[in-house]
Amino acid sequence: MAFEENYVLSVVVPVGQLNGQISALQSWISIVNNVQVIMVLDHIDDKTREAINLAFAITNHPGIQIFEVDFRNPGDSRNFGLSKATGSWILFADADDVPQISSIEEAIHSTKDTADIIVGNFETLAVKTGKKTKHEAENLQDLIKRLPKNLGLWRFVFRNQYLRESGVQFPPLCMAEDQVFYLELNPRETQFEFANLVFYSYHVGNYYQLTNDPEKIQDLRIAINLSLHKISQRQTFRNLDFLAAQIFALLGNSSQRHLIGNLLFLLGISPKIISLFGLGKLILISTYPVRRLR
Template structure:
C-alpha cells in the first residue's frame, strides 16, 4: 500500500470531555499536529461547568476536522459509545481530555503497522505524567511475543503490566468493533478494561508498536484514583458482564476461569487498599470489603480455584505467583483480618507501587 493510499484511511479520534479546561488545549494541539492528516476529532462534552466547551468551540471554528457534540452526562463510557456511533473513520483512537500524544508521527506508525499486519488492535507503549515528571511504564515487550491464548499474555497484558486494559494508547479497526458489536458497558469505572477484554474474547489480532504513543496524566480527580463506596458492586457487575459476554460468544467458560480470577484478586486488593487509605488505615474497614468479595458466590469460586495447588499457575513472575496463591488461599479460608494486615504491610512498604507499571514514585 502506498503512502497516499494509507492517508486515505480515516482515523476517528474520540475524546470524552468533562471540566478539562486546564489541559484540553494541549490534548487537541498534540492531535492536530499529527503528520497523519486524514482525521476526524469527535469531542463529547459531558456537561462541563468550566470553560471547556468555549475552548473547544474556538478550535472547532478553526479546524474543520473537529466536531463537538453534547453528551448524556453518564460518564466517559457512554460518551465513547456516542462517538463510536458517529465515527466515520476506518480506525478508532480514544484519548482522554487531560492527556496528550508525545509523538507527532504516532498515527502514521499506527496505520503502517495496522495495514502491514492486518491487526484489529495496534498497541503502543505509554508513559505516565506524575508531578511534572514523565515516568515510562513497563513496556509490553514482556508479553507481546507470547501466544495470545497463553496465561502469560493475559496476566501481563491485563494485570501486572496492564497495557491491554486501557482504551487509550491504541488504534482499533472500526470494522472489528462493529462486526462484534463491542461497546462500553454502563459501569462507574473500569469500563475500558471490560471493553478490551471483550475484544480479546472475540479473538482480536494484536500488533505491538515499541514507540511511546501516549502520555497519561495522573489526575487525582479521576474516578480511577478516587474512593468509591460502590466499588465492590461495580467490579462484580463487570465480572458478570464479562461472564455473559463469554457465553454470548459461545466460548468455553473454562478457558477464561483464570482471567476472571485474576480480575477479582486485583479488584479485591485495590478496594482493600482504598478502604485502608480512606478510613484512616482501619484494618476493620479493609476486612469488611474483603468479606464482600469472599462472600460472593463468584468470588468464592474464583478464589478457591486459584488457591488449588494442583493447578499450576502458568505465569513466570515468581513474586506474583506467591502473592496470588497466598491471597487466594486467605480469601478461600476467610482469613479476612489476616489478609487486611497483609494489605497494610504491602501498602506501608509500597510494594504495590514497586509492582505497578511505573515502579515506586517519589512523593
C-alpha cells in the same frame, strides 16, 4: 452496516468537568492533520466549554468535531463518539492524556490487513513532578508479561470495521468501563498485532481525574457484576482466563484492590487457595487471549 471511511484514524475523546484545564488536549490536537478528532463534551462545566470553544470551535481543521451531551459517564460518551467515527482505525483517549499520534499512524501504515487490534507501549507522566516513566515491552513475550499490570485500553487501536461488526459497546459507567469492554471483545477470536512504539502518555496526579472521585467507586462493583454475568454466559472453565483478566484489571489502583476478595468469594474461590498456588500464575493465564498477537 456499511460506512464511509474518510480518515485513517479517528480519536474519540470524552471531555468532562476539567475546570478549563485543556492543555493536554491542545498539545496534540493542534499538531494533527489527517485525523478525525471527536470530542464528546459530557455534562461539561462552563470554564471547560469556554476553553474548548476558544481553542477549537473556530478551527479550520475539518476533522475536529465537537458534540455536547449529558450522559454523565465516559462509557456512553465513547459509544456516541464511536457512532460518529469515520476513520479506518479508532483510538479511545482521555481528555487529560496525550496520545502519540505519529507513532500510532506509523504502526497503522505497517500493519497487516488481517489485524483487528494494534497494541502499543505507553509512558506515564507525573503531572506534579514532570517525571516520565516508560512502560515498554521489547517483544511479544515481554508484552504478555506486562499486560497484567496495566491493560490500558487507550493504547489499543481498533479497526473500525471490526468494532462495528462485533457490536461491542461500553457500559454506562464512570470507572472500569474499559475492562468490561475488553471482556465483551472476546479476545480469543481477535487478531492482534504488537507495535514496539509508544502510543500513549498517561498523565497521573490530576485532581479532576475520575479515578480520584470517591462517589464513582460504586461503579467498580457494577463493573464486577457485569463481568461476572458475561463470564457466566461462557462455557465453564474456559472462563478462567477471563476471570483472571478481570482480576488484573481491578489491580489498577489501590482503591480497587479490596474488591478482588469480593469477586473471588462470589465465584466460590478462596483467596487463600489463590495465594497458595500463586496469584501471579493465575494472572498470567489472563494473557492467553493475547498470545495470538502477531
